Amino acid sequence: MRRYWNRSLDGGSKEITVRKKKKRKKTSHSVWSKFLSLRRKLIRSIAGIRLQIVRLNERIHALQEQVNGLQGGASPGASPGSSVSAFLRGRLNSRITVETTAGTIFGTLIAIGEDNVQIAEPNGSIVIIPLRSFLSIA
Structure with a gap:
């Protein structure tokens, strides 16, 4: 804590205390770690979405096989x-x-x-x- 003396013209002096400024923490490390954390989450989300797309494509293929079977084995280019x-x-x-x-x-x-x-x-x-x-x- 810093101490300052207030010297006024009337001859009296009073002690004024001022709080010290807190030093800022270096944010570059925390910003970088947040960035890396978000990057990891994004990569996991993309991997999950890719897995869902693969599963949906498999399901679409299975449903298409069922439809073709119901059409009496008609070729995919045949009219419904x-x-x-x-x-x-x-x-x-x-x-x-x-x-x-x-x-x-x-x-x-x-x-x-x-x-x-x-x-x-x-x-x-x-x-x-x-x-x-x-x-x-x-």
């Missing part, structure tokens, strides 16, 4: 309606019920096109349905 067309060919001239985005249609399957089917309803009308509108077939 080709497996539906193959299924419907076995049911040609038989009664089917089709759930579509517009509603349910019941009737006899009379024709199968590249991207649509024709169904004759019991009242005699013929309905043409695009394969992309199919939700289910019974």
Whole structure:
């Protein structure tokens, strides 16, 4: 602690004490250690993200295999309606019920096109349905 004497004109002197300034710690070491710590955390996070990407790619591949299996072994370049067309060919001239985005249609399957089917309803009308509108077939 430093001591200063205040000498005023009136002749009296008083002791004034002032606290010493604290020396600053060198921050370069602590900043550097924080930087290295953040770098380690970032590297670990990146490694974790890479592992998650690998796992997701494996899962996507497995799901793609399942979809290909459900399509009757259709090649990846084939249209999605080709497996539906193959299924419907076995049911040609038989009664089917089709759930579509517009509603349910019941009737006899009379024709199968590249991207649509024709169904004759019991009242005699013929309905043409695009394969992309199919939700289910019974």
